[in-house]
Amino acid sequence: MSKHRHFIIHKPWGMISQFVNPAKRKKKLLGDLYNFPDKTMAIGRLDVASEGLLLLTTDGKVSAEIRSQKYEKEYYVQVDGIITKEAVEKLKTGVEIGFNGKKYTTKPGKAFLINDPKFPLRSQKIRDERHGPTSWVSIIIREGKFRQVRKMTAAVGFPTLRLIRVRIGEIKLDNLEVSEVKEVTTLM
Structure with a gap:
C-alpha cells in the first residue's frame, strides 16, 4: 500500500476548492495549482469568494478527523x-x-x-x-x-x-504565499 501524502495550500480568491467542476464554471480548480497525486481530497472547503488555509490529503481518515469538531x-x-x-x-x-x-x-x-x-x-x-x-x-x-x-x-x-x-488546529497560514502549495509529512 502506498504512503499517504498531505498538503497545505493558500487558496486564492476565485478558486473552487475542488478538482472537478460540475457546474462547468470558468473558475480555477485545485489541480491548476500543483500536480497532486490521484485520490487527493480537500479537507473541508472554502467557497469561491473565500481565501486562505486549505488542507489536502490522500488519507480519508485524516480528512474525517480534521473535519470533526476536535479542531479549531x-x-x-x-x-x-x-x-x-x-x-x-x-x-x-x-x-x-x-x-x-x-x-x-x-x-x-x-x-x-x-x-x-x-x-x-x-x-x-x-x-x-x-x-x-x-x-x-x-x-x-x-x-x-x-x-x-x-x-x-x-x-x-x-x-x-x-x-x-x-x-x-495548530496548522497556520503563516507566510505561505497566495497559491503556494507545501507538501508536509503529517497534518495532525
Missing part, C-alpha cells in the same frame, strides 16, 4: 462597518443562522477585534473608503456549516466583505 478553525473576517463589542459578544455565544432550510444556532466559539492583518490585495477589489468604513474580527469555531462565518457576521448586522482562514 480560525478566520480573519473583514466586515462592512465598524463592528461593535456587542456584535463580537454575540459571535462568541452563538447566533441563529439558516442551515438546510432550518434555523440553527451556532455553537459558542471565540471572537475578537483585530487590526487590519495587511494581507495582499486580492485579484478583485473589495471596495474603497468611499463606501464607508470596514473592520476586522477573528472568529474561531469548531464546526463548519455551509457559509457559516458569513452567515454569522450577517446575523449580527456586519456582512462579510473578505474571509481568510488562517488556522486549522
Whole structure:
C-alpha cells in the first residue's frame, strides 16, 4: 500500500476548492495549482469568494478527523462597518443562522477585534473608503456549516466583505504565499 501524502495550500480568491467542476464554471480548480497525486481530497472547503488555509490529503481518515469538531478553525473576517463589542459578544455565544432550510444556532466559539492583518490585495477589489468604513474580527469555531462565518457576521448586522482562514488546529497560514502549495509529512 502506498504512503499517504498531505498538503497545505493558500487558496486564492476565485478558486473552487475542488478538482472537478460540475457546474462547468470558468473558475480555477485545485489541480491548476500543483500536480497532486490521484485520490487527493480537500479537507473541508472554502467557497469561491473565500481565501486562505486549505488542507489536502490522500488519507480519508485524516480528512474525517480534521473535519470533526476536535479542531479549531480560525478566520480573519473583514466586515462592512465598524463592528461593535456587542456584535463580537454575540459571535462568541452563538447566533441563529439558516442551515438546510432550518434555523440553527451556532455553537459558542471565540471572537475578537483585530487590526487590519495587511494581507495582499486580492485579484478583485473589495471596495474603497468611499463606501464607508470596514473592520476586522477573528472568529474561531469548531464546526463548519455551509457559509457559516458569513452567515454569522450577517446575523449580527456586519456582512462579510473578505474571509481568510488562517488556522486549522495548530496548522497556520503563516507566510505561505497566495497559491503556494507545501507538501508536509503529517497534518495532525
